[in-house]
Amino acid sequence: MAPLLAVRDLRQRFDVSGSIFDRLRIRNGRITAPRRIVHAVNGVSFEIARGEVLGLVGESGCGKSTLAKTVIKLHEPTGGAIALDGEDITQHDFHRMRPIRKKMQMIFQDPYASLNPRQRVRDIVMEPYLENAAGPVPDVAERALALLAKVGLGREHADRYPHQFSGGQRQRIGIARALSVEPDLIIADEPVSALDVSIQAQILNLMMDLKDEFGFSYLFITHDLSVVRHISDRIGVMYLGFMVETGPKDAIFENPLHPYTQALLAAAPVLGTPLPPAADAIKGEVPSALNLPTGCPFRTRCPLAFDRCAAERPVLKSQGGGHAVACHLHDAGVPVA
Amino acid sequence: MNEAARIPVAQPAPLLSVRNLRTWFHTFGGVVKAVDGVSFDVAPGEILGLVGESGGGKSMVGFSIMGLIDPPGRIEAGEIVFEGEDLARLDEARMRRVRGKRVAMIFQDPMTALNPLYTIGNQLEEMLKLHTDLPSARRRERAIEMLREVGIPQPESRLDNYPHQFSGGMRQRVVIAISMIARPRLLIADEPTTALDVTIQAQLLRLMKHQVTQNAASLILITHDLAAVSQMADRIVVLYCGRIVEKGRAADVIERPRHHYTRGLLDSIPHHDKAQARLRQIPGSVPDIRKLPPGCAFAPRCPAAQDICRRVEPELVETATGQAAACHFPIEAIR
The missing domain is CATH 3.40.50.300 (P-loop containing nucleotide triphosphate hydrolases)
Structure with missing residues (x-):
């Protein structure tokens, strides 16, 4: 069966040079006007099956949020292709995207900024539905209440404004809004990062229950490794706009192959374990996306880097079992398209 | 144990x-x-x-x-x-x-602790000037030493940089250096x-x-x-x-x-x-x-709450091992 979402070699660059006057430089006695390009997403490919996280x-x-916003076409991609349900949406303009938004919805990190403060909750959650409705919707009030009930909010909440809710409740409103059009795919960009731990657990459980009930897929973006392991079927690890490793979650956590994935897992604090020794720690910081390193993006921090890493950019190669890694140390596999 | x-x-x-x-x-x-x-x-x-x-x-x-x-x-x-x-x-x-x-304190956002108008060298040396009797020549040395200790590369030249020229992680290192320099x-x-x-x-x-x-x-x-x-x-x-x-x-x-x-x-x-x-x-x-x-502020969310929890605020009760809980019905350790 064709995947629900197929992303091929997606690229996203932002020109941040400013006007010609901002760019003018004198170098070696000559006037130049170099451009400054942020290489946010650099040729990322992945697929999501129906019902998969x-x-x-x-x-x-590392470009994960930019990637999400490009997939849902909040940014126009610089290169590559995005296909939803077999339909190539890469070149779709605003009007052609409107019916697509019925299939693909987004939940944002900040539950404060992503809700209109002047709208009542009942209007917020029904907005995507009404935007896409063919004609008048006589049962709009009942639909709104039913949606709120799905996310654990009551009838008494429907006429309130966003500021009257806590962070966790606002995130529930955001989820109800995404659900209103019964999408096939929900893109969730750090949906629990702004919440307290006890509320995080409530929202994660709710998101999983709704997925089981409606059978949609998630593209779930997070920096929190314990959250990603809890919620995902498959995991993609990004670094500096590149996908460096993908695979089933157990493969990633139990047998991480990329030195960056290994370092990331080693650095994450685990309850009741001692602080990992400095020898295991990854050194330095992420290079600037304005000026990507040659070859492997991770080589400047990689403890195992060798000559080839600077000369040649590694591509994702399959290691079997759906596990793929972009590293010269794992060179034997077959390149993934 | x-x-x-x-x-x-x-x-x-x-x-x-x-x-x-x-x-x-x-x-x-x-x-x-x-x-x-x-x-x-x-x-x-x-x-x-x-x-x-x-x-x-x-x-x-x-x-x-x-x-x-x-x-x-x-x-x-x-x-x-x-x-x-x-x-x-x-x-x-x-x-x-x-x-x-x-007593020194550091915060979540390093920029709230750093003055954007002074070099980090100024800010490190200010602490020494206020809190020690080190002569000015020694202060600069000590500032460089401190930056090296917190893992800032090329501390001699970084001393003359302003806070905005550092990344988030490096800024927090600078803040740790400033807070620890007066020991x-x-x-x-x-x-x-x-x-x-x-x-x-x-x-x-x-x-x-x-x-x-x-x-x-x-x-x-x-x-x-x-x-x-x-x-x-x-x-x-x-x-x-x-x-x-x-x-x-x-x-x-x-x-x-x-x-x-x-x-x-x-x-x-x-x-x-x-x-x-x-x-x-x-x-x-x-x-x-x-x-x-x-009573207990946690009672409305607590799985073990009883009547008394909604009336009487529990005291912190210490066990033999020095662990203390403010709860009428604490979880008993299973040994």
Whole structure:
């Protein structure tokens, strides 16, 4: 069966040079005007099957949020292709995207910024539905209440405004809004990062219950490894705009192959274990996306880097069992398209 | 239980002893009892973890110790005895000689602590000028030395950089350097790594632990991250709605929590080393601190709550191992 979402070699660059006057430089006695390009997403490919949860992890600046916003076409992609349910949406303009948004919805990190403060909750949750409705919807009030009930909010909440809710409740409103059009795919960008731990657990449980009930897929973006392991079927690890490793979650957690994935897992604090020794720690910081390293993006911090890593950029190669890694140390596999 | 736990240790006099601290805010909406009767000790060289969710009052404990509570907030009652002196009674002039010199604090956002208009060299040397009698030539040397210690590459040239020229992780390193340069006895770190990536977070936790150990100083680590605190702290204090619900040795609190709130918090964390079908969650949310329920503040969310919990506020009761829980029906350890 064709995957629900297929992303091929997606690229996203942002020109941050500013005007010609911002760019003018004198170098070696000559006037130049170099451009400054942020290479946010650099040729990322992945698929999501129906009912599957793909977790994307990586540190800040690795391009995971940009990738999500590009997939849902909040940014126009610089290159590559996005197909939803077999339909190529890469070149779709605003009007052609409207019916697509019925199939693909997004939940944002900040439950404060992503709700209109002047709208009542009943209007917020029904907005995507009404936008896409062919004609008048006579049962709009009942539908709104039913949606709120699905996310654990009551009738008494329907006429309130967003500021009257706590962070966890606001995230529930955001989830209800996404559910209103019964989408096939929900893109969740750090949906629990702003919440307290006890509320995080409530929202994660709710998101999983709804998935089981409606059978949609998630593209779940987070920096939190314990959350990603809990919720995902498959995991993609991103670094500096590249997908460095993908695979079933147990393969990633039990047999991480990329040195970056290994370092990330070693650095994450685990309850009741001692602080990992400095020898296991990853050194330095993420290079600038304005000026990508040659070859492997991770080579500047990689303890195992050798000559080839600077000369040649590794591609994702399959290691069997759906596990693929982009590292010259695992060179034997077959390149993944 | 590990060996260390069995060996009785002679308790040295505490470096800091907070007794029955009440920090209240008088607002138009009512009195916010941000800290309400909190007592704990910090021994010399000890790392104490102060944990809880937002609104628990953990940051306000740190601010109270530093004397940084502004109106409408006020320390209503209690003592903050530090090296034999009650900080709650000191006036601002004398408090200034304590801050930075004997007690230092670092915050979540390093930019709130750094002055964007001065080079970091200026800011490091200012601390030495205020709190030591080092001659100016030595101050620069010491500043370079300190930057090297916190892992800033090329410290000689970085000294003349401004805060905006550093990344988030590097800025927090600079803040640690500034806070430790006058060799304070106590460092209070309020969510120091929350805004940083995991790989950077581990580096900084290690750095703080090293700095504190090397200077034989104590650390109060304020955080919502139970995993991080379990890796760092010797003892843990758990706060809920401004009150202590549980305290004890870190391993005891993490492995054998006695309060239902502590257990709920621990259960809420997905374990990344083992997959589970469903997370155990604490129902409901933190109550409005201006309208706390009578009795135990956690009772409305507690699985073990009985009638008495809704009427009588439980006292902190200490067990033989020094673990204390404020609960009428504490979880009994299964041995």
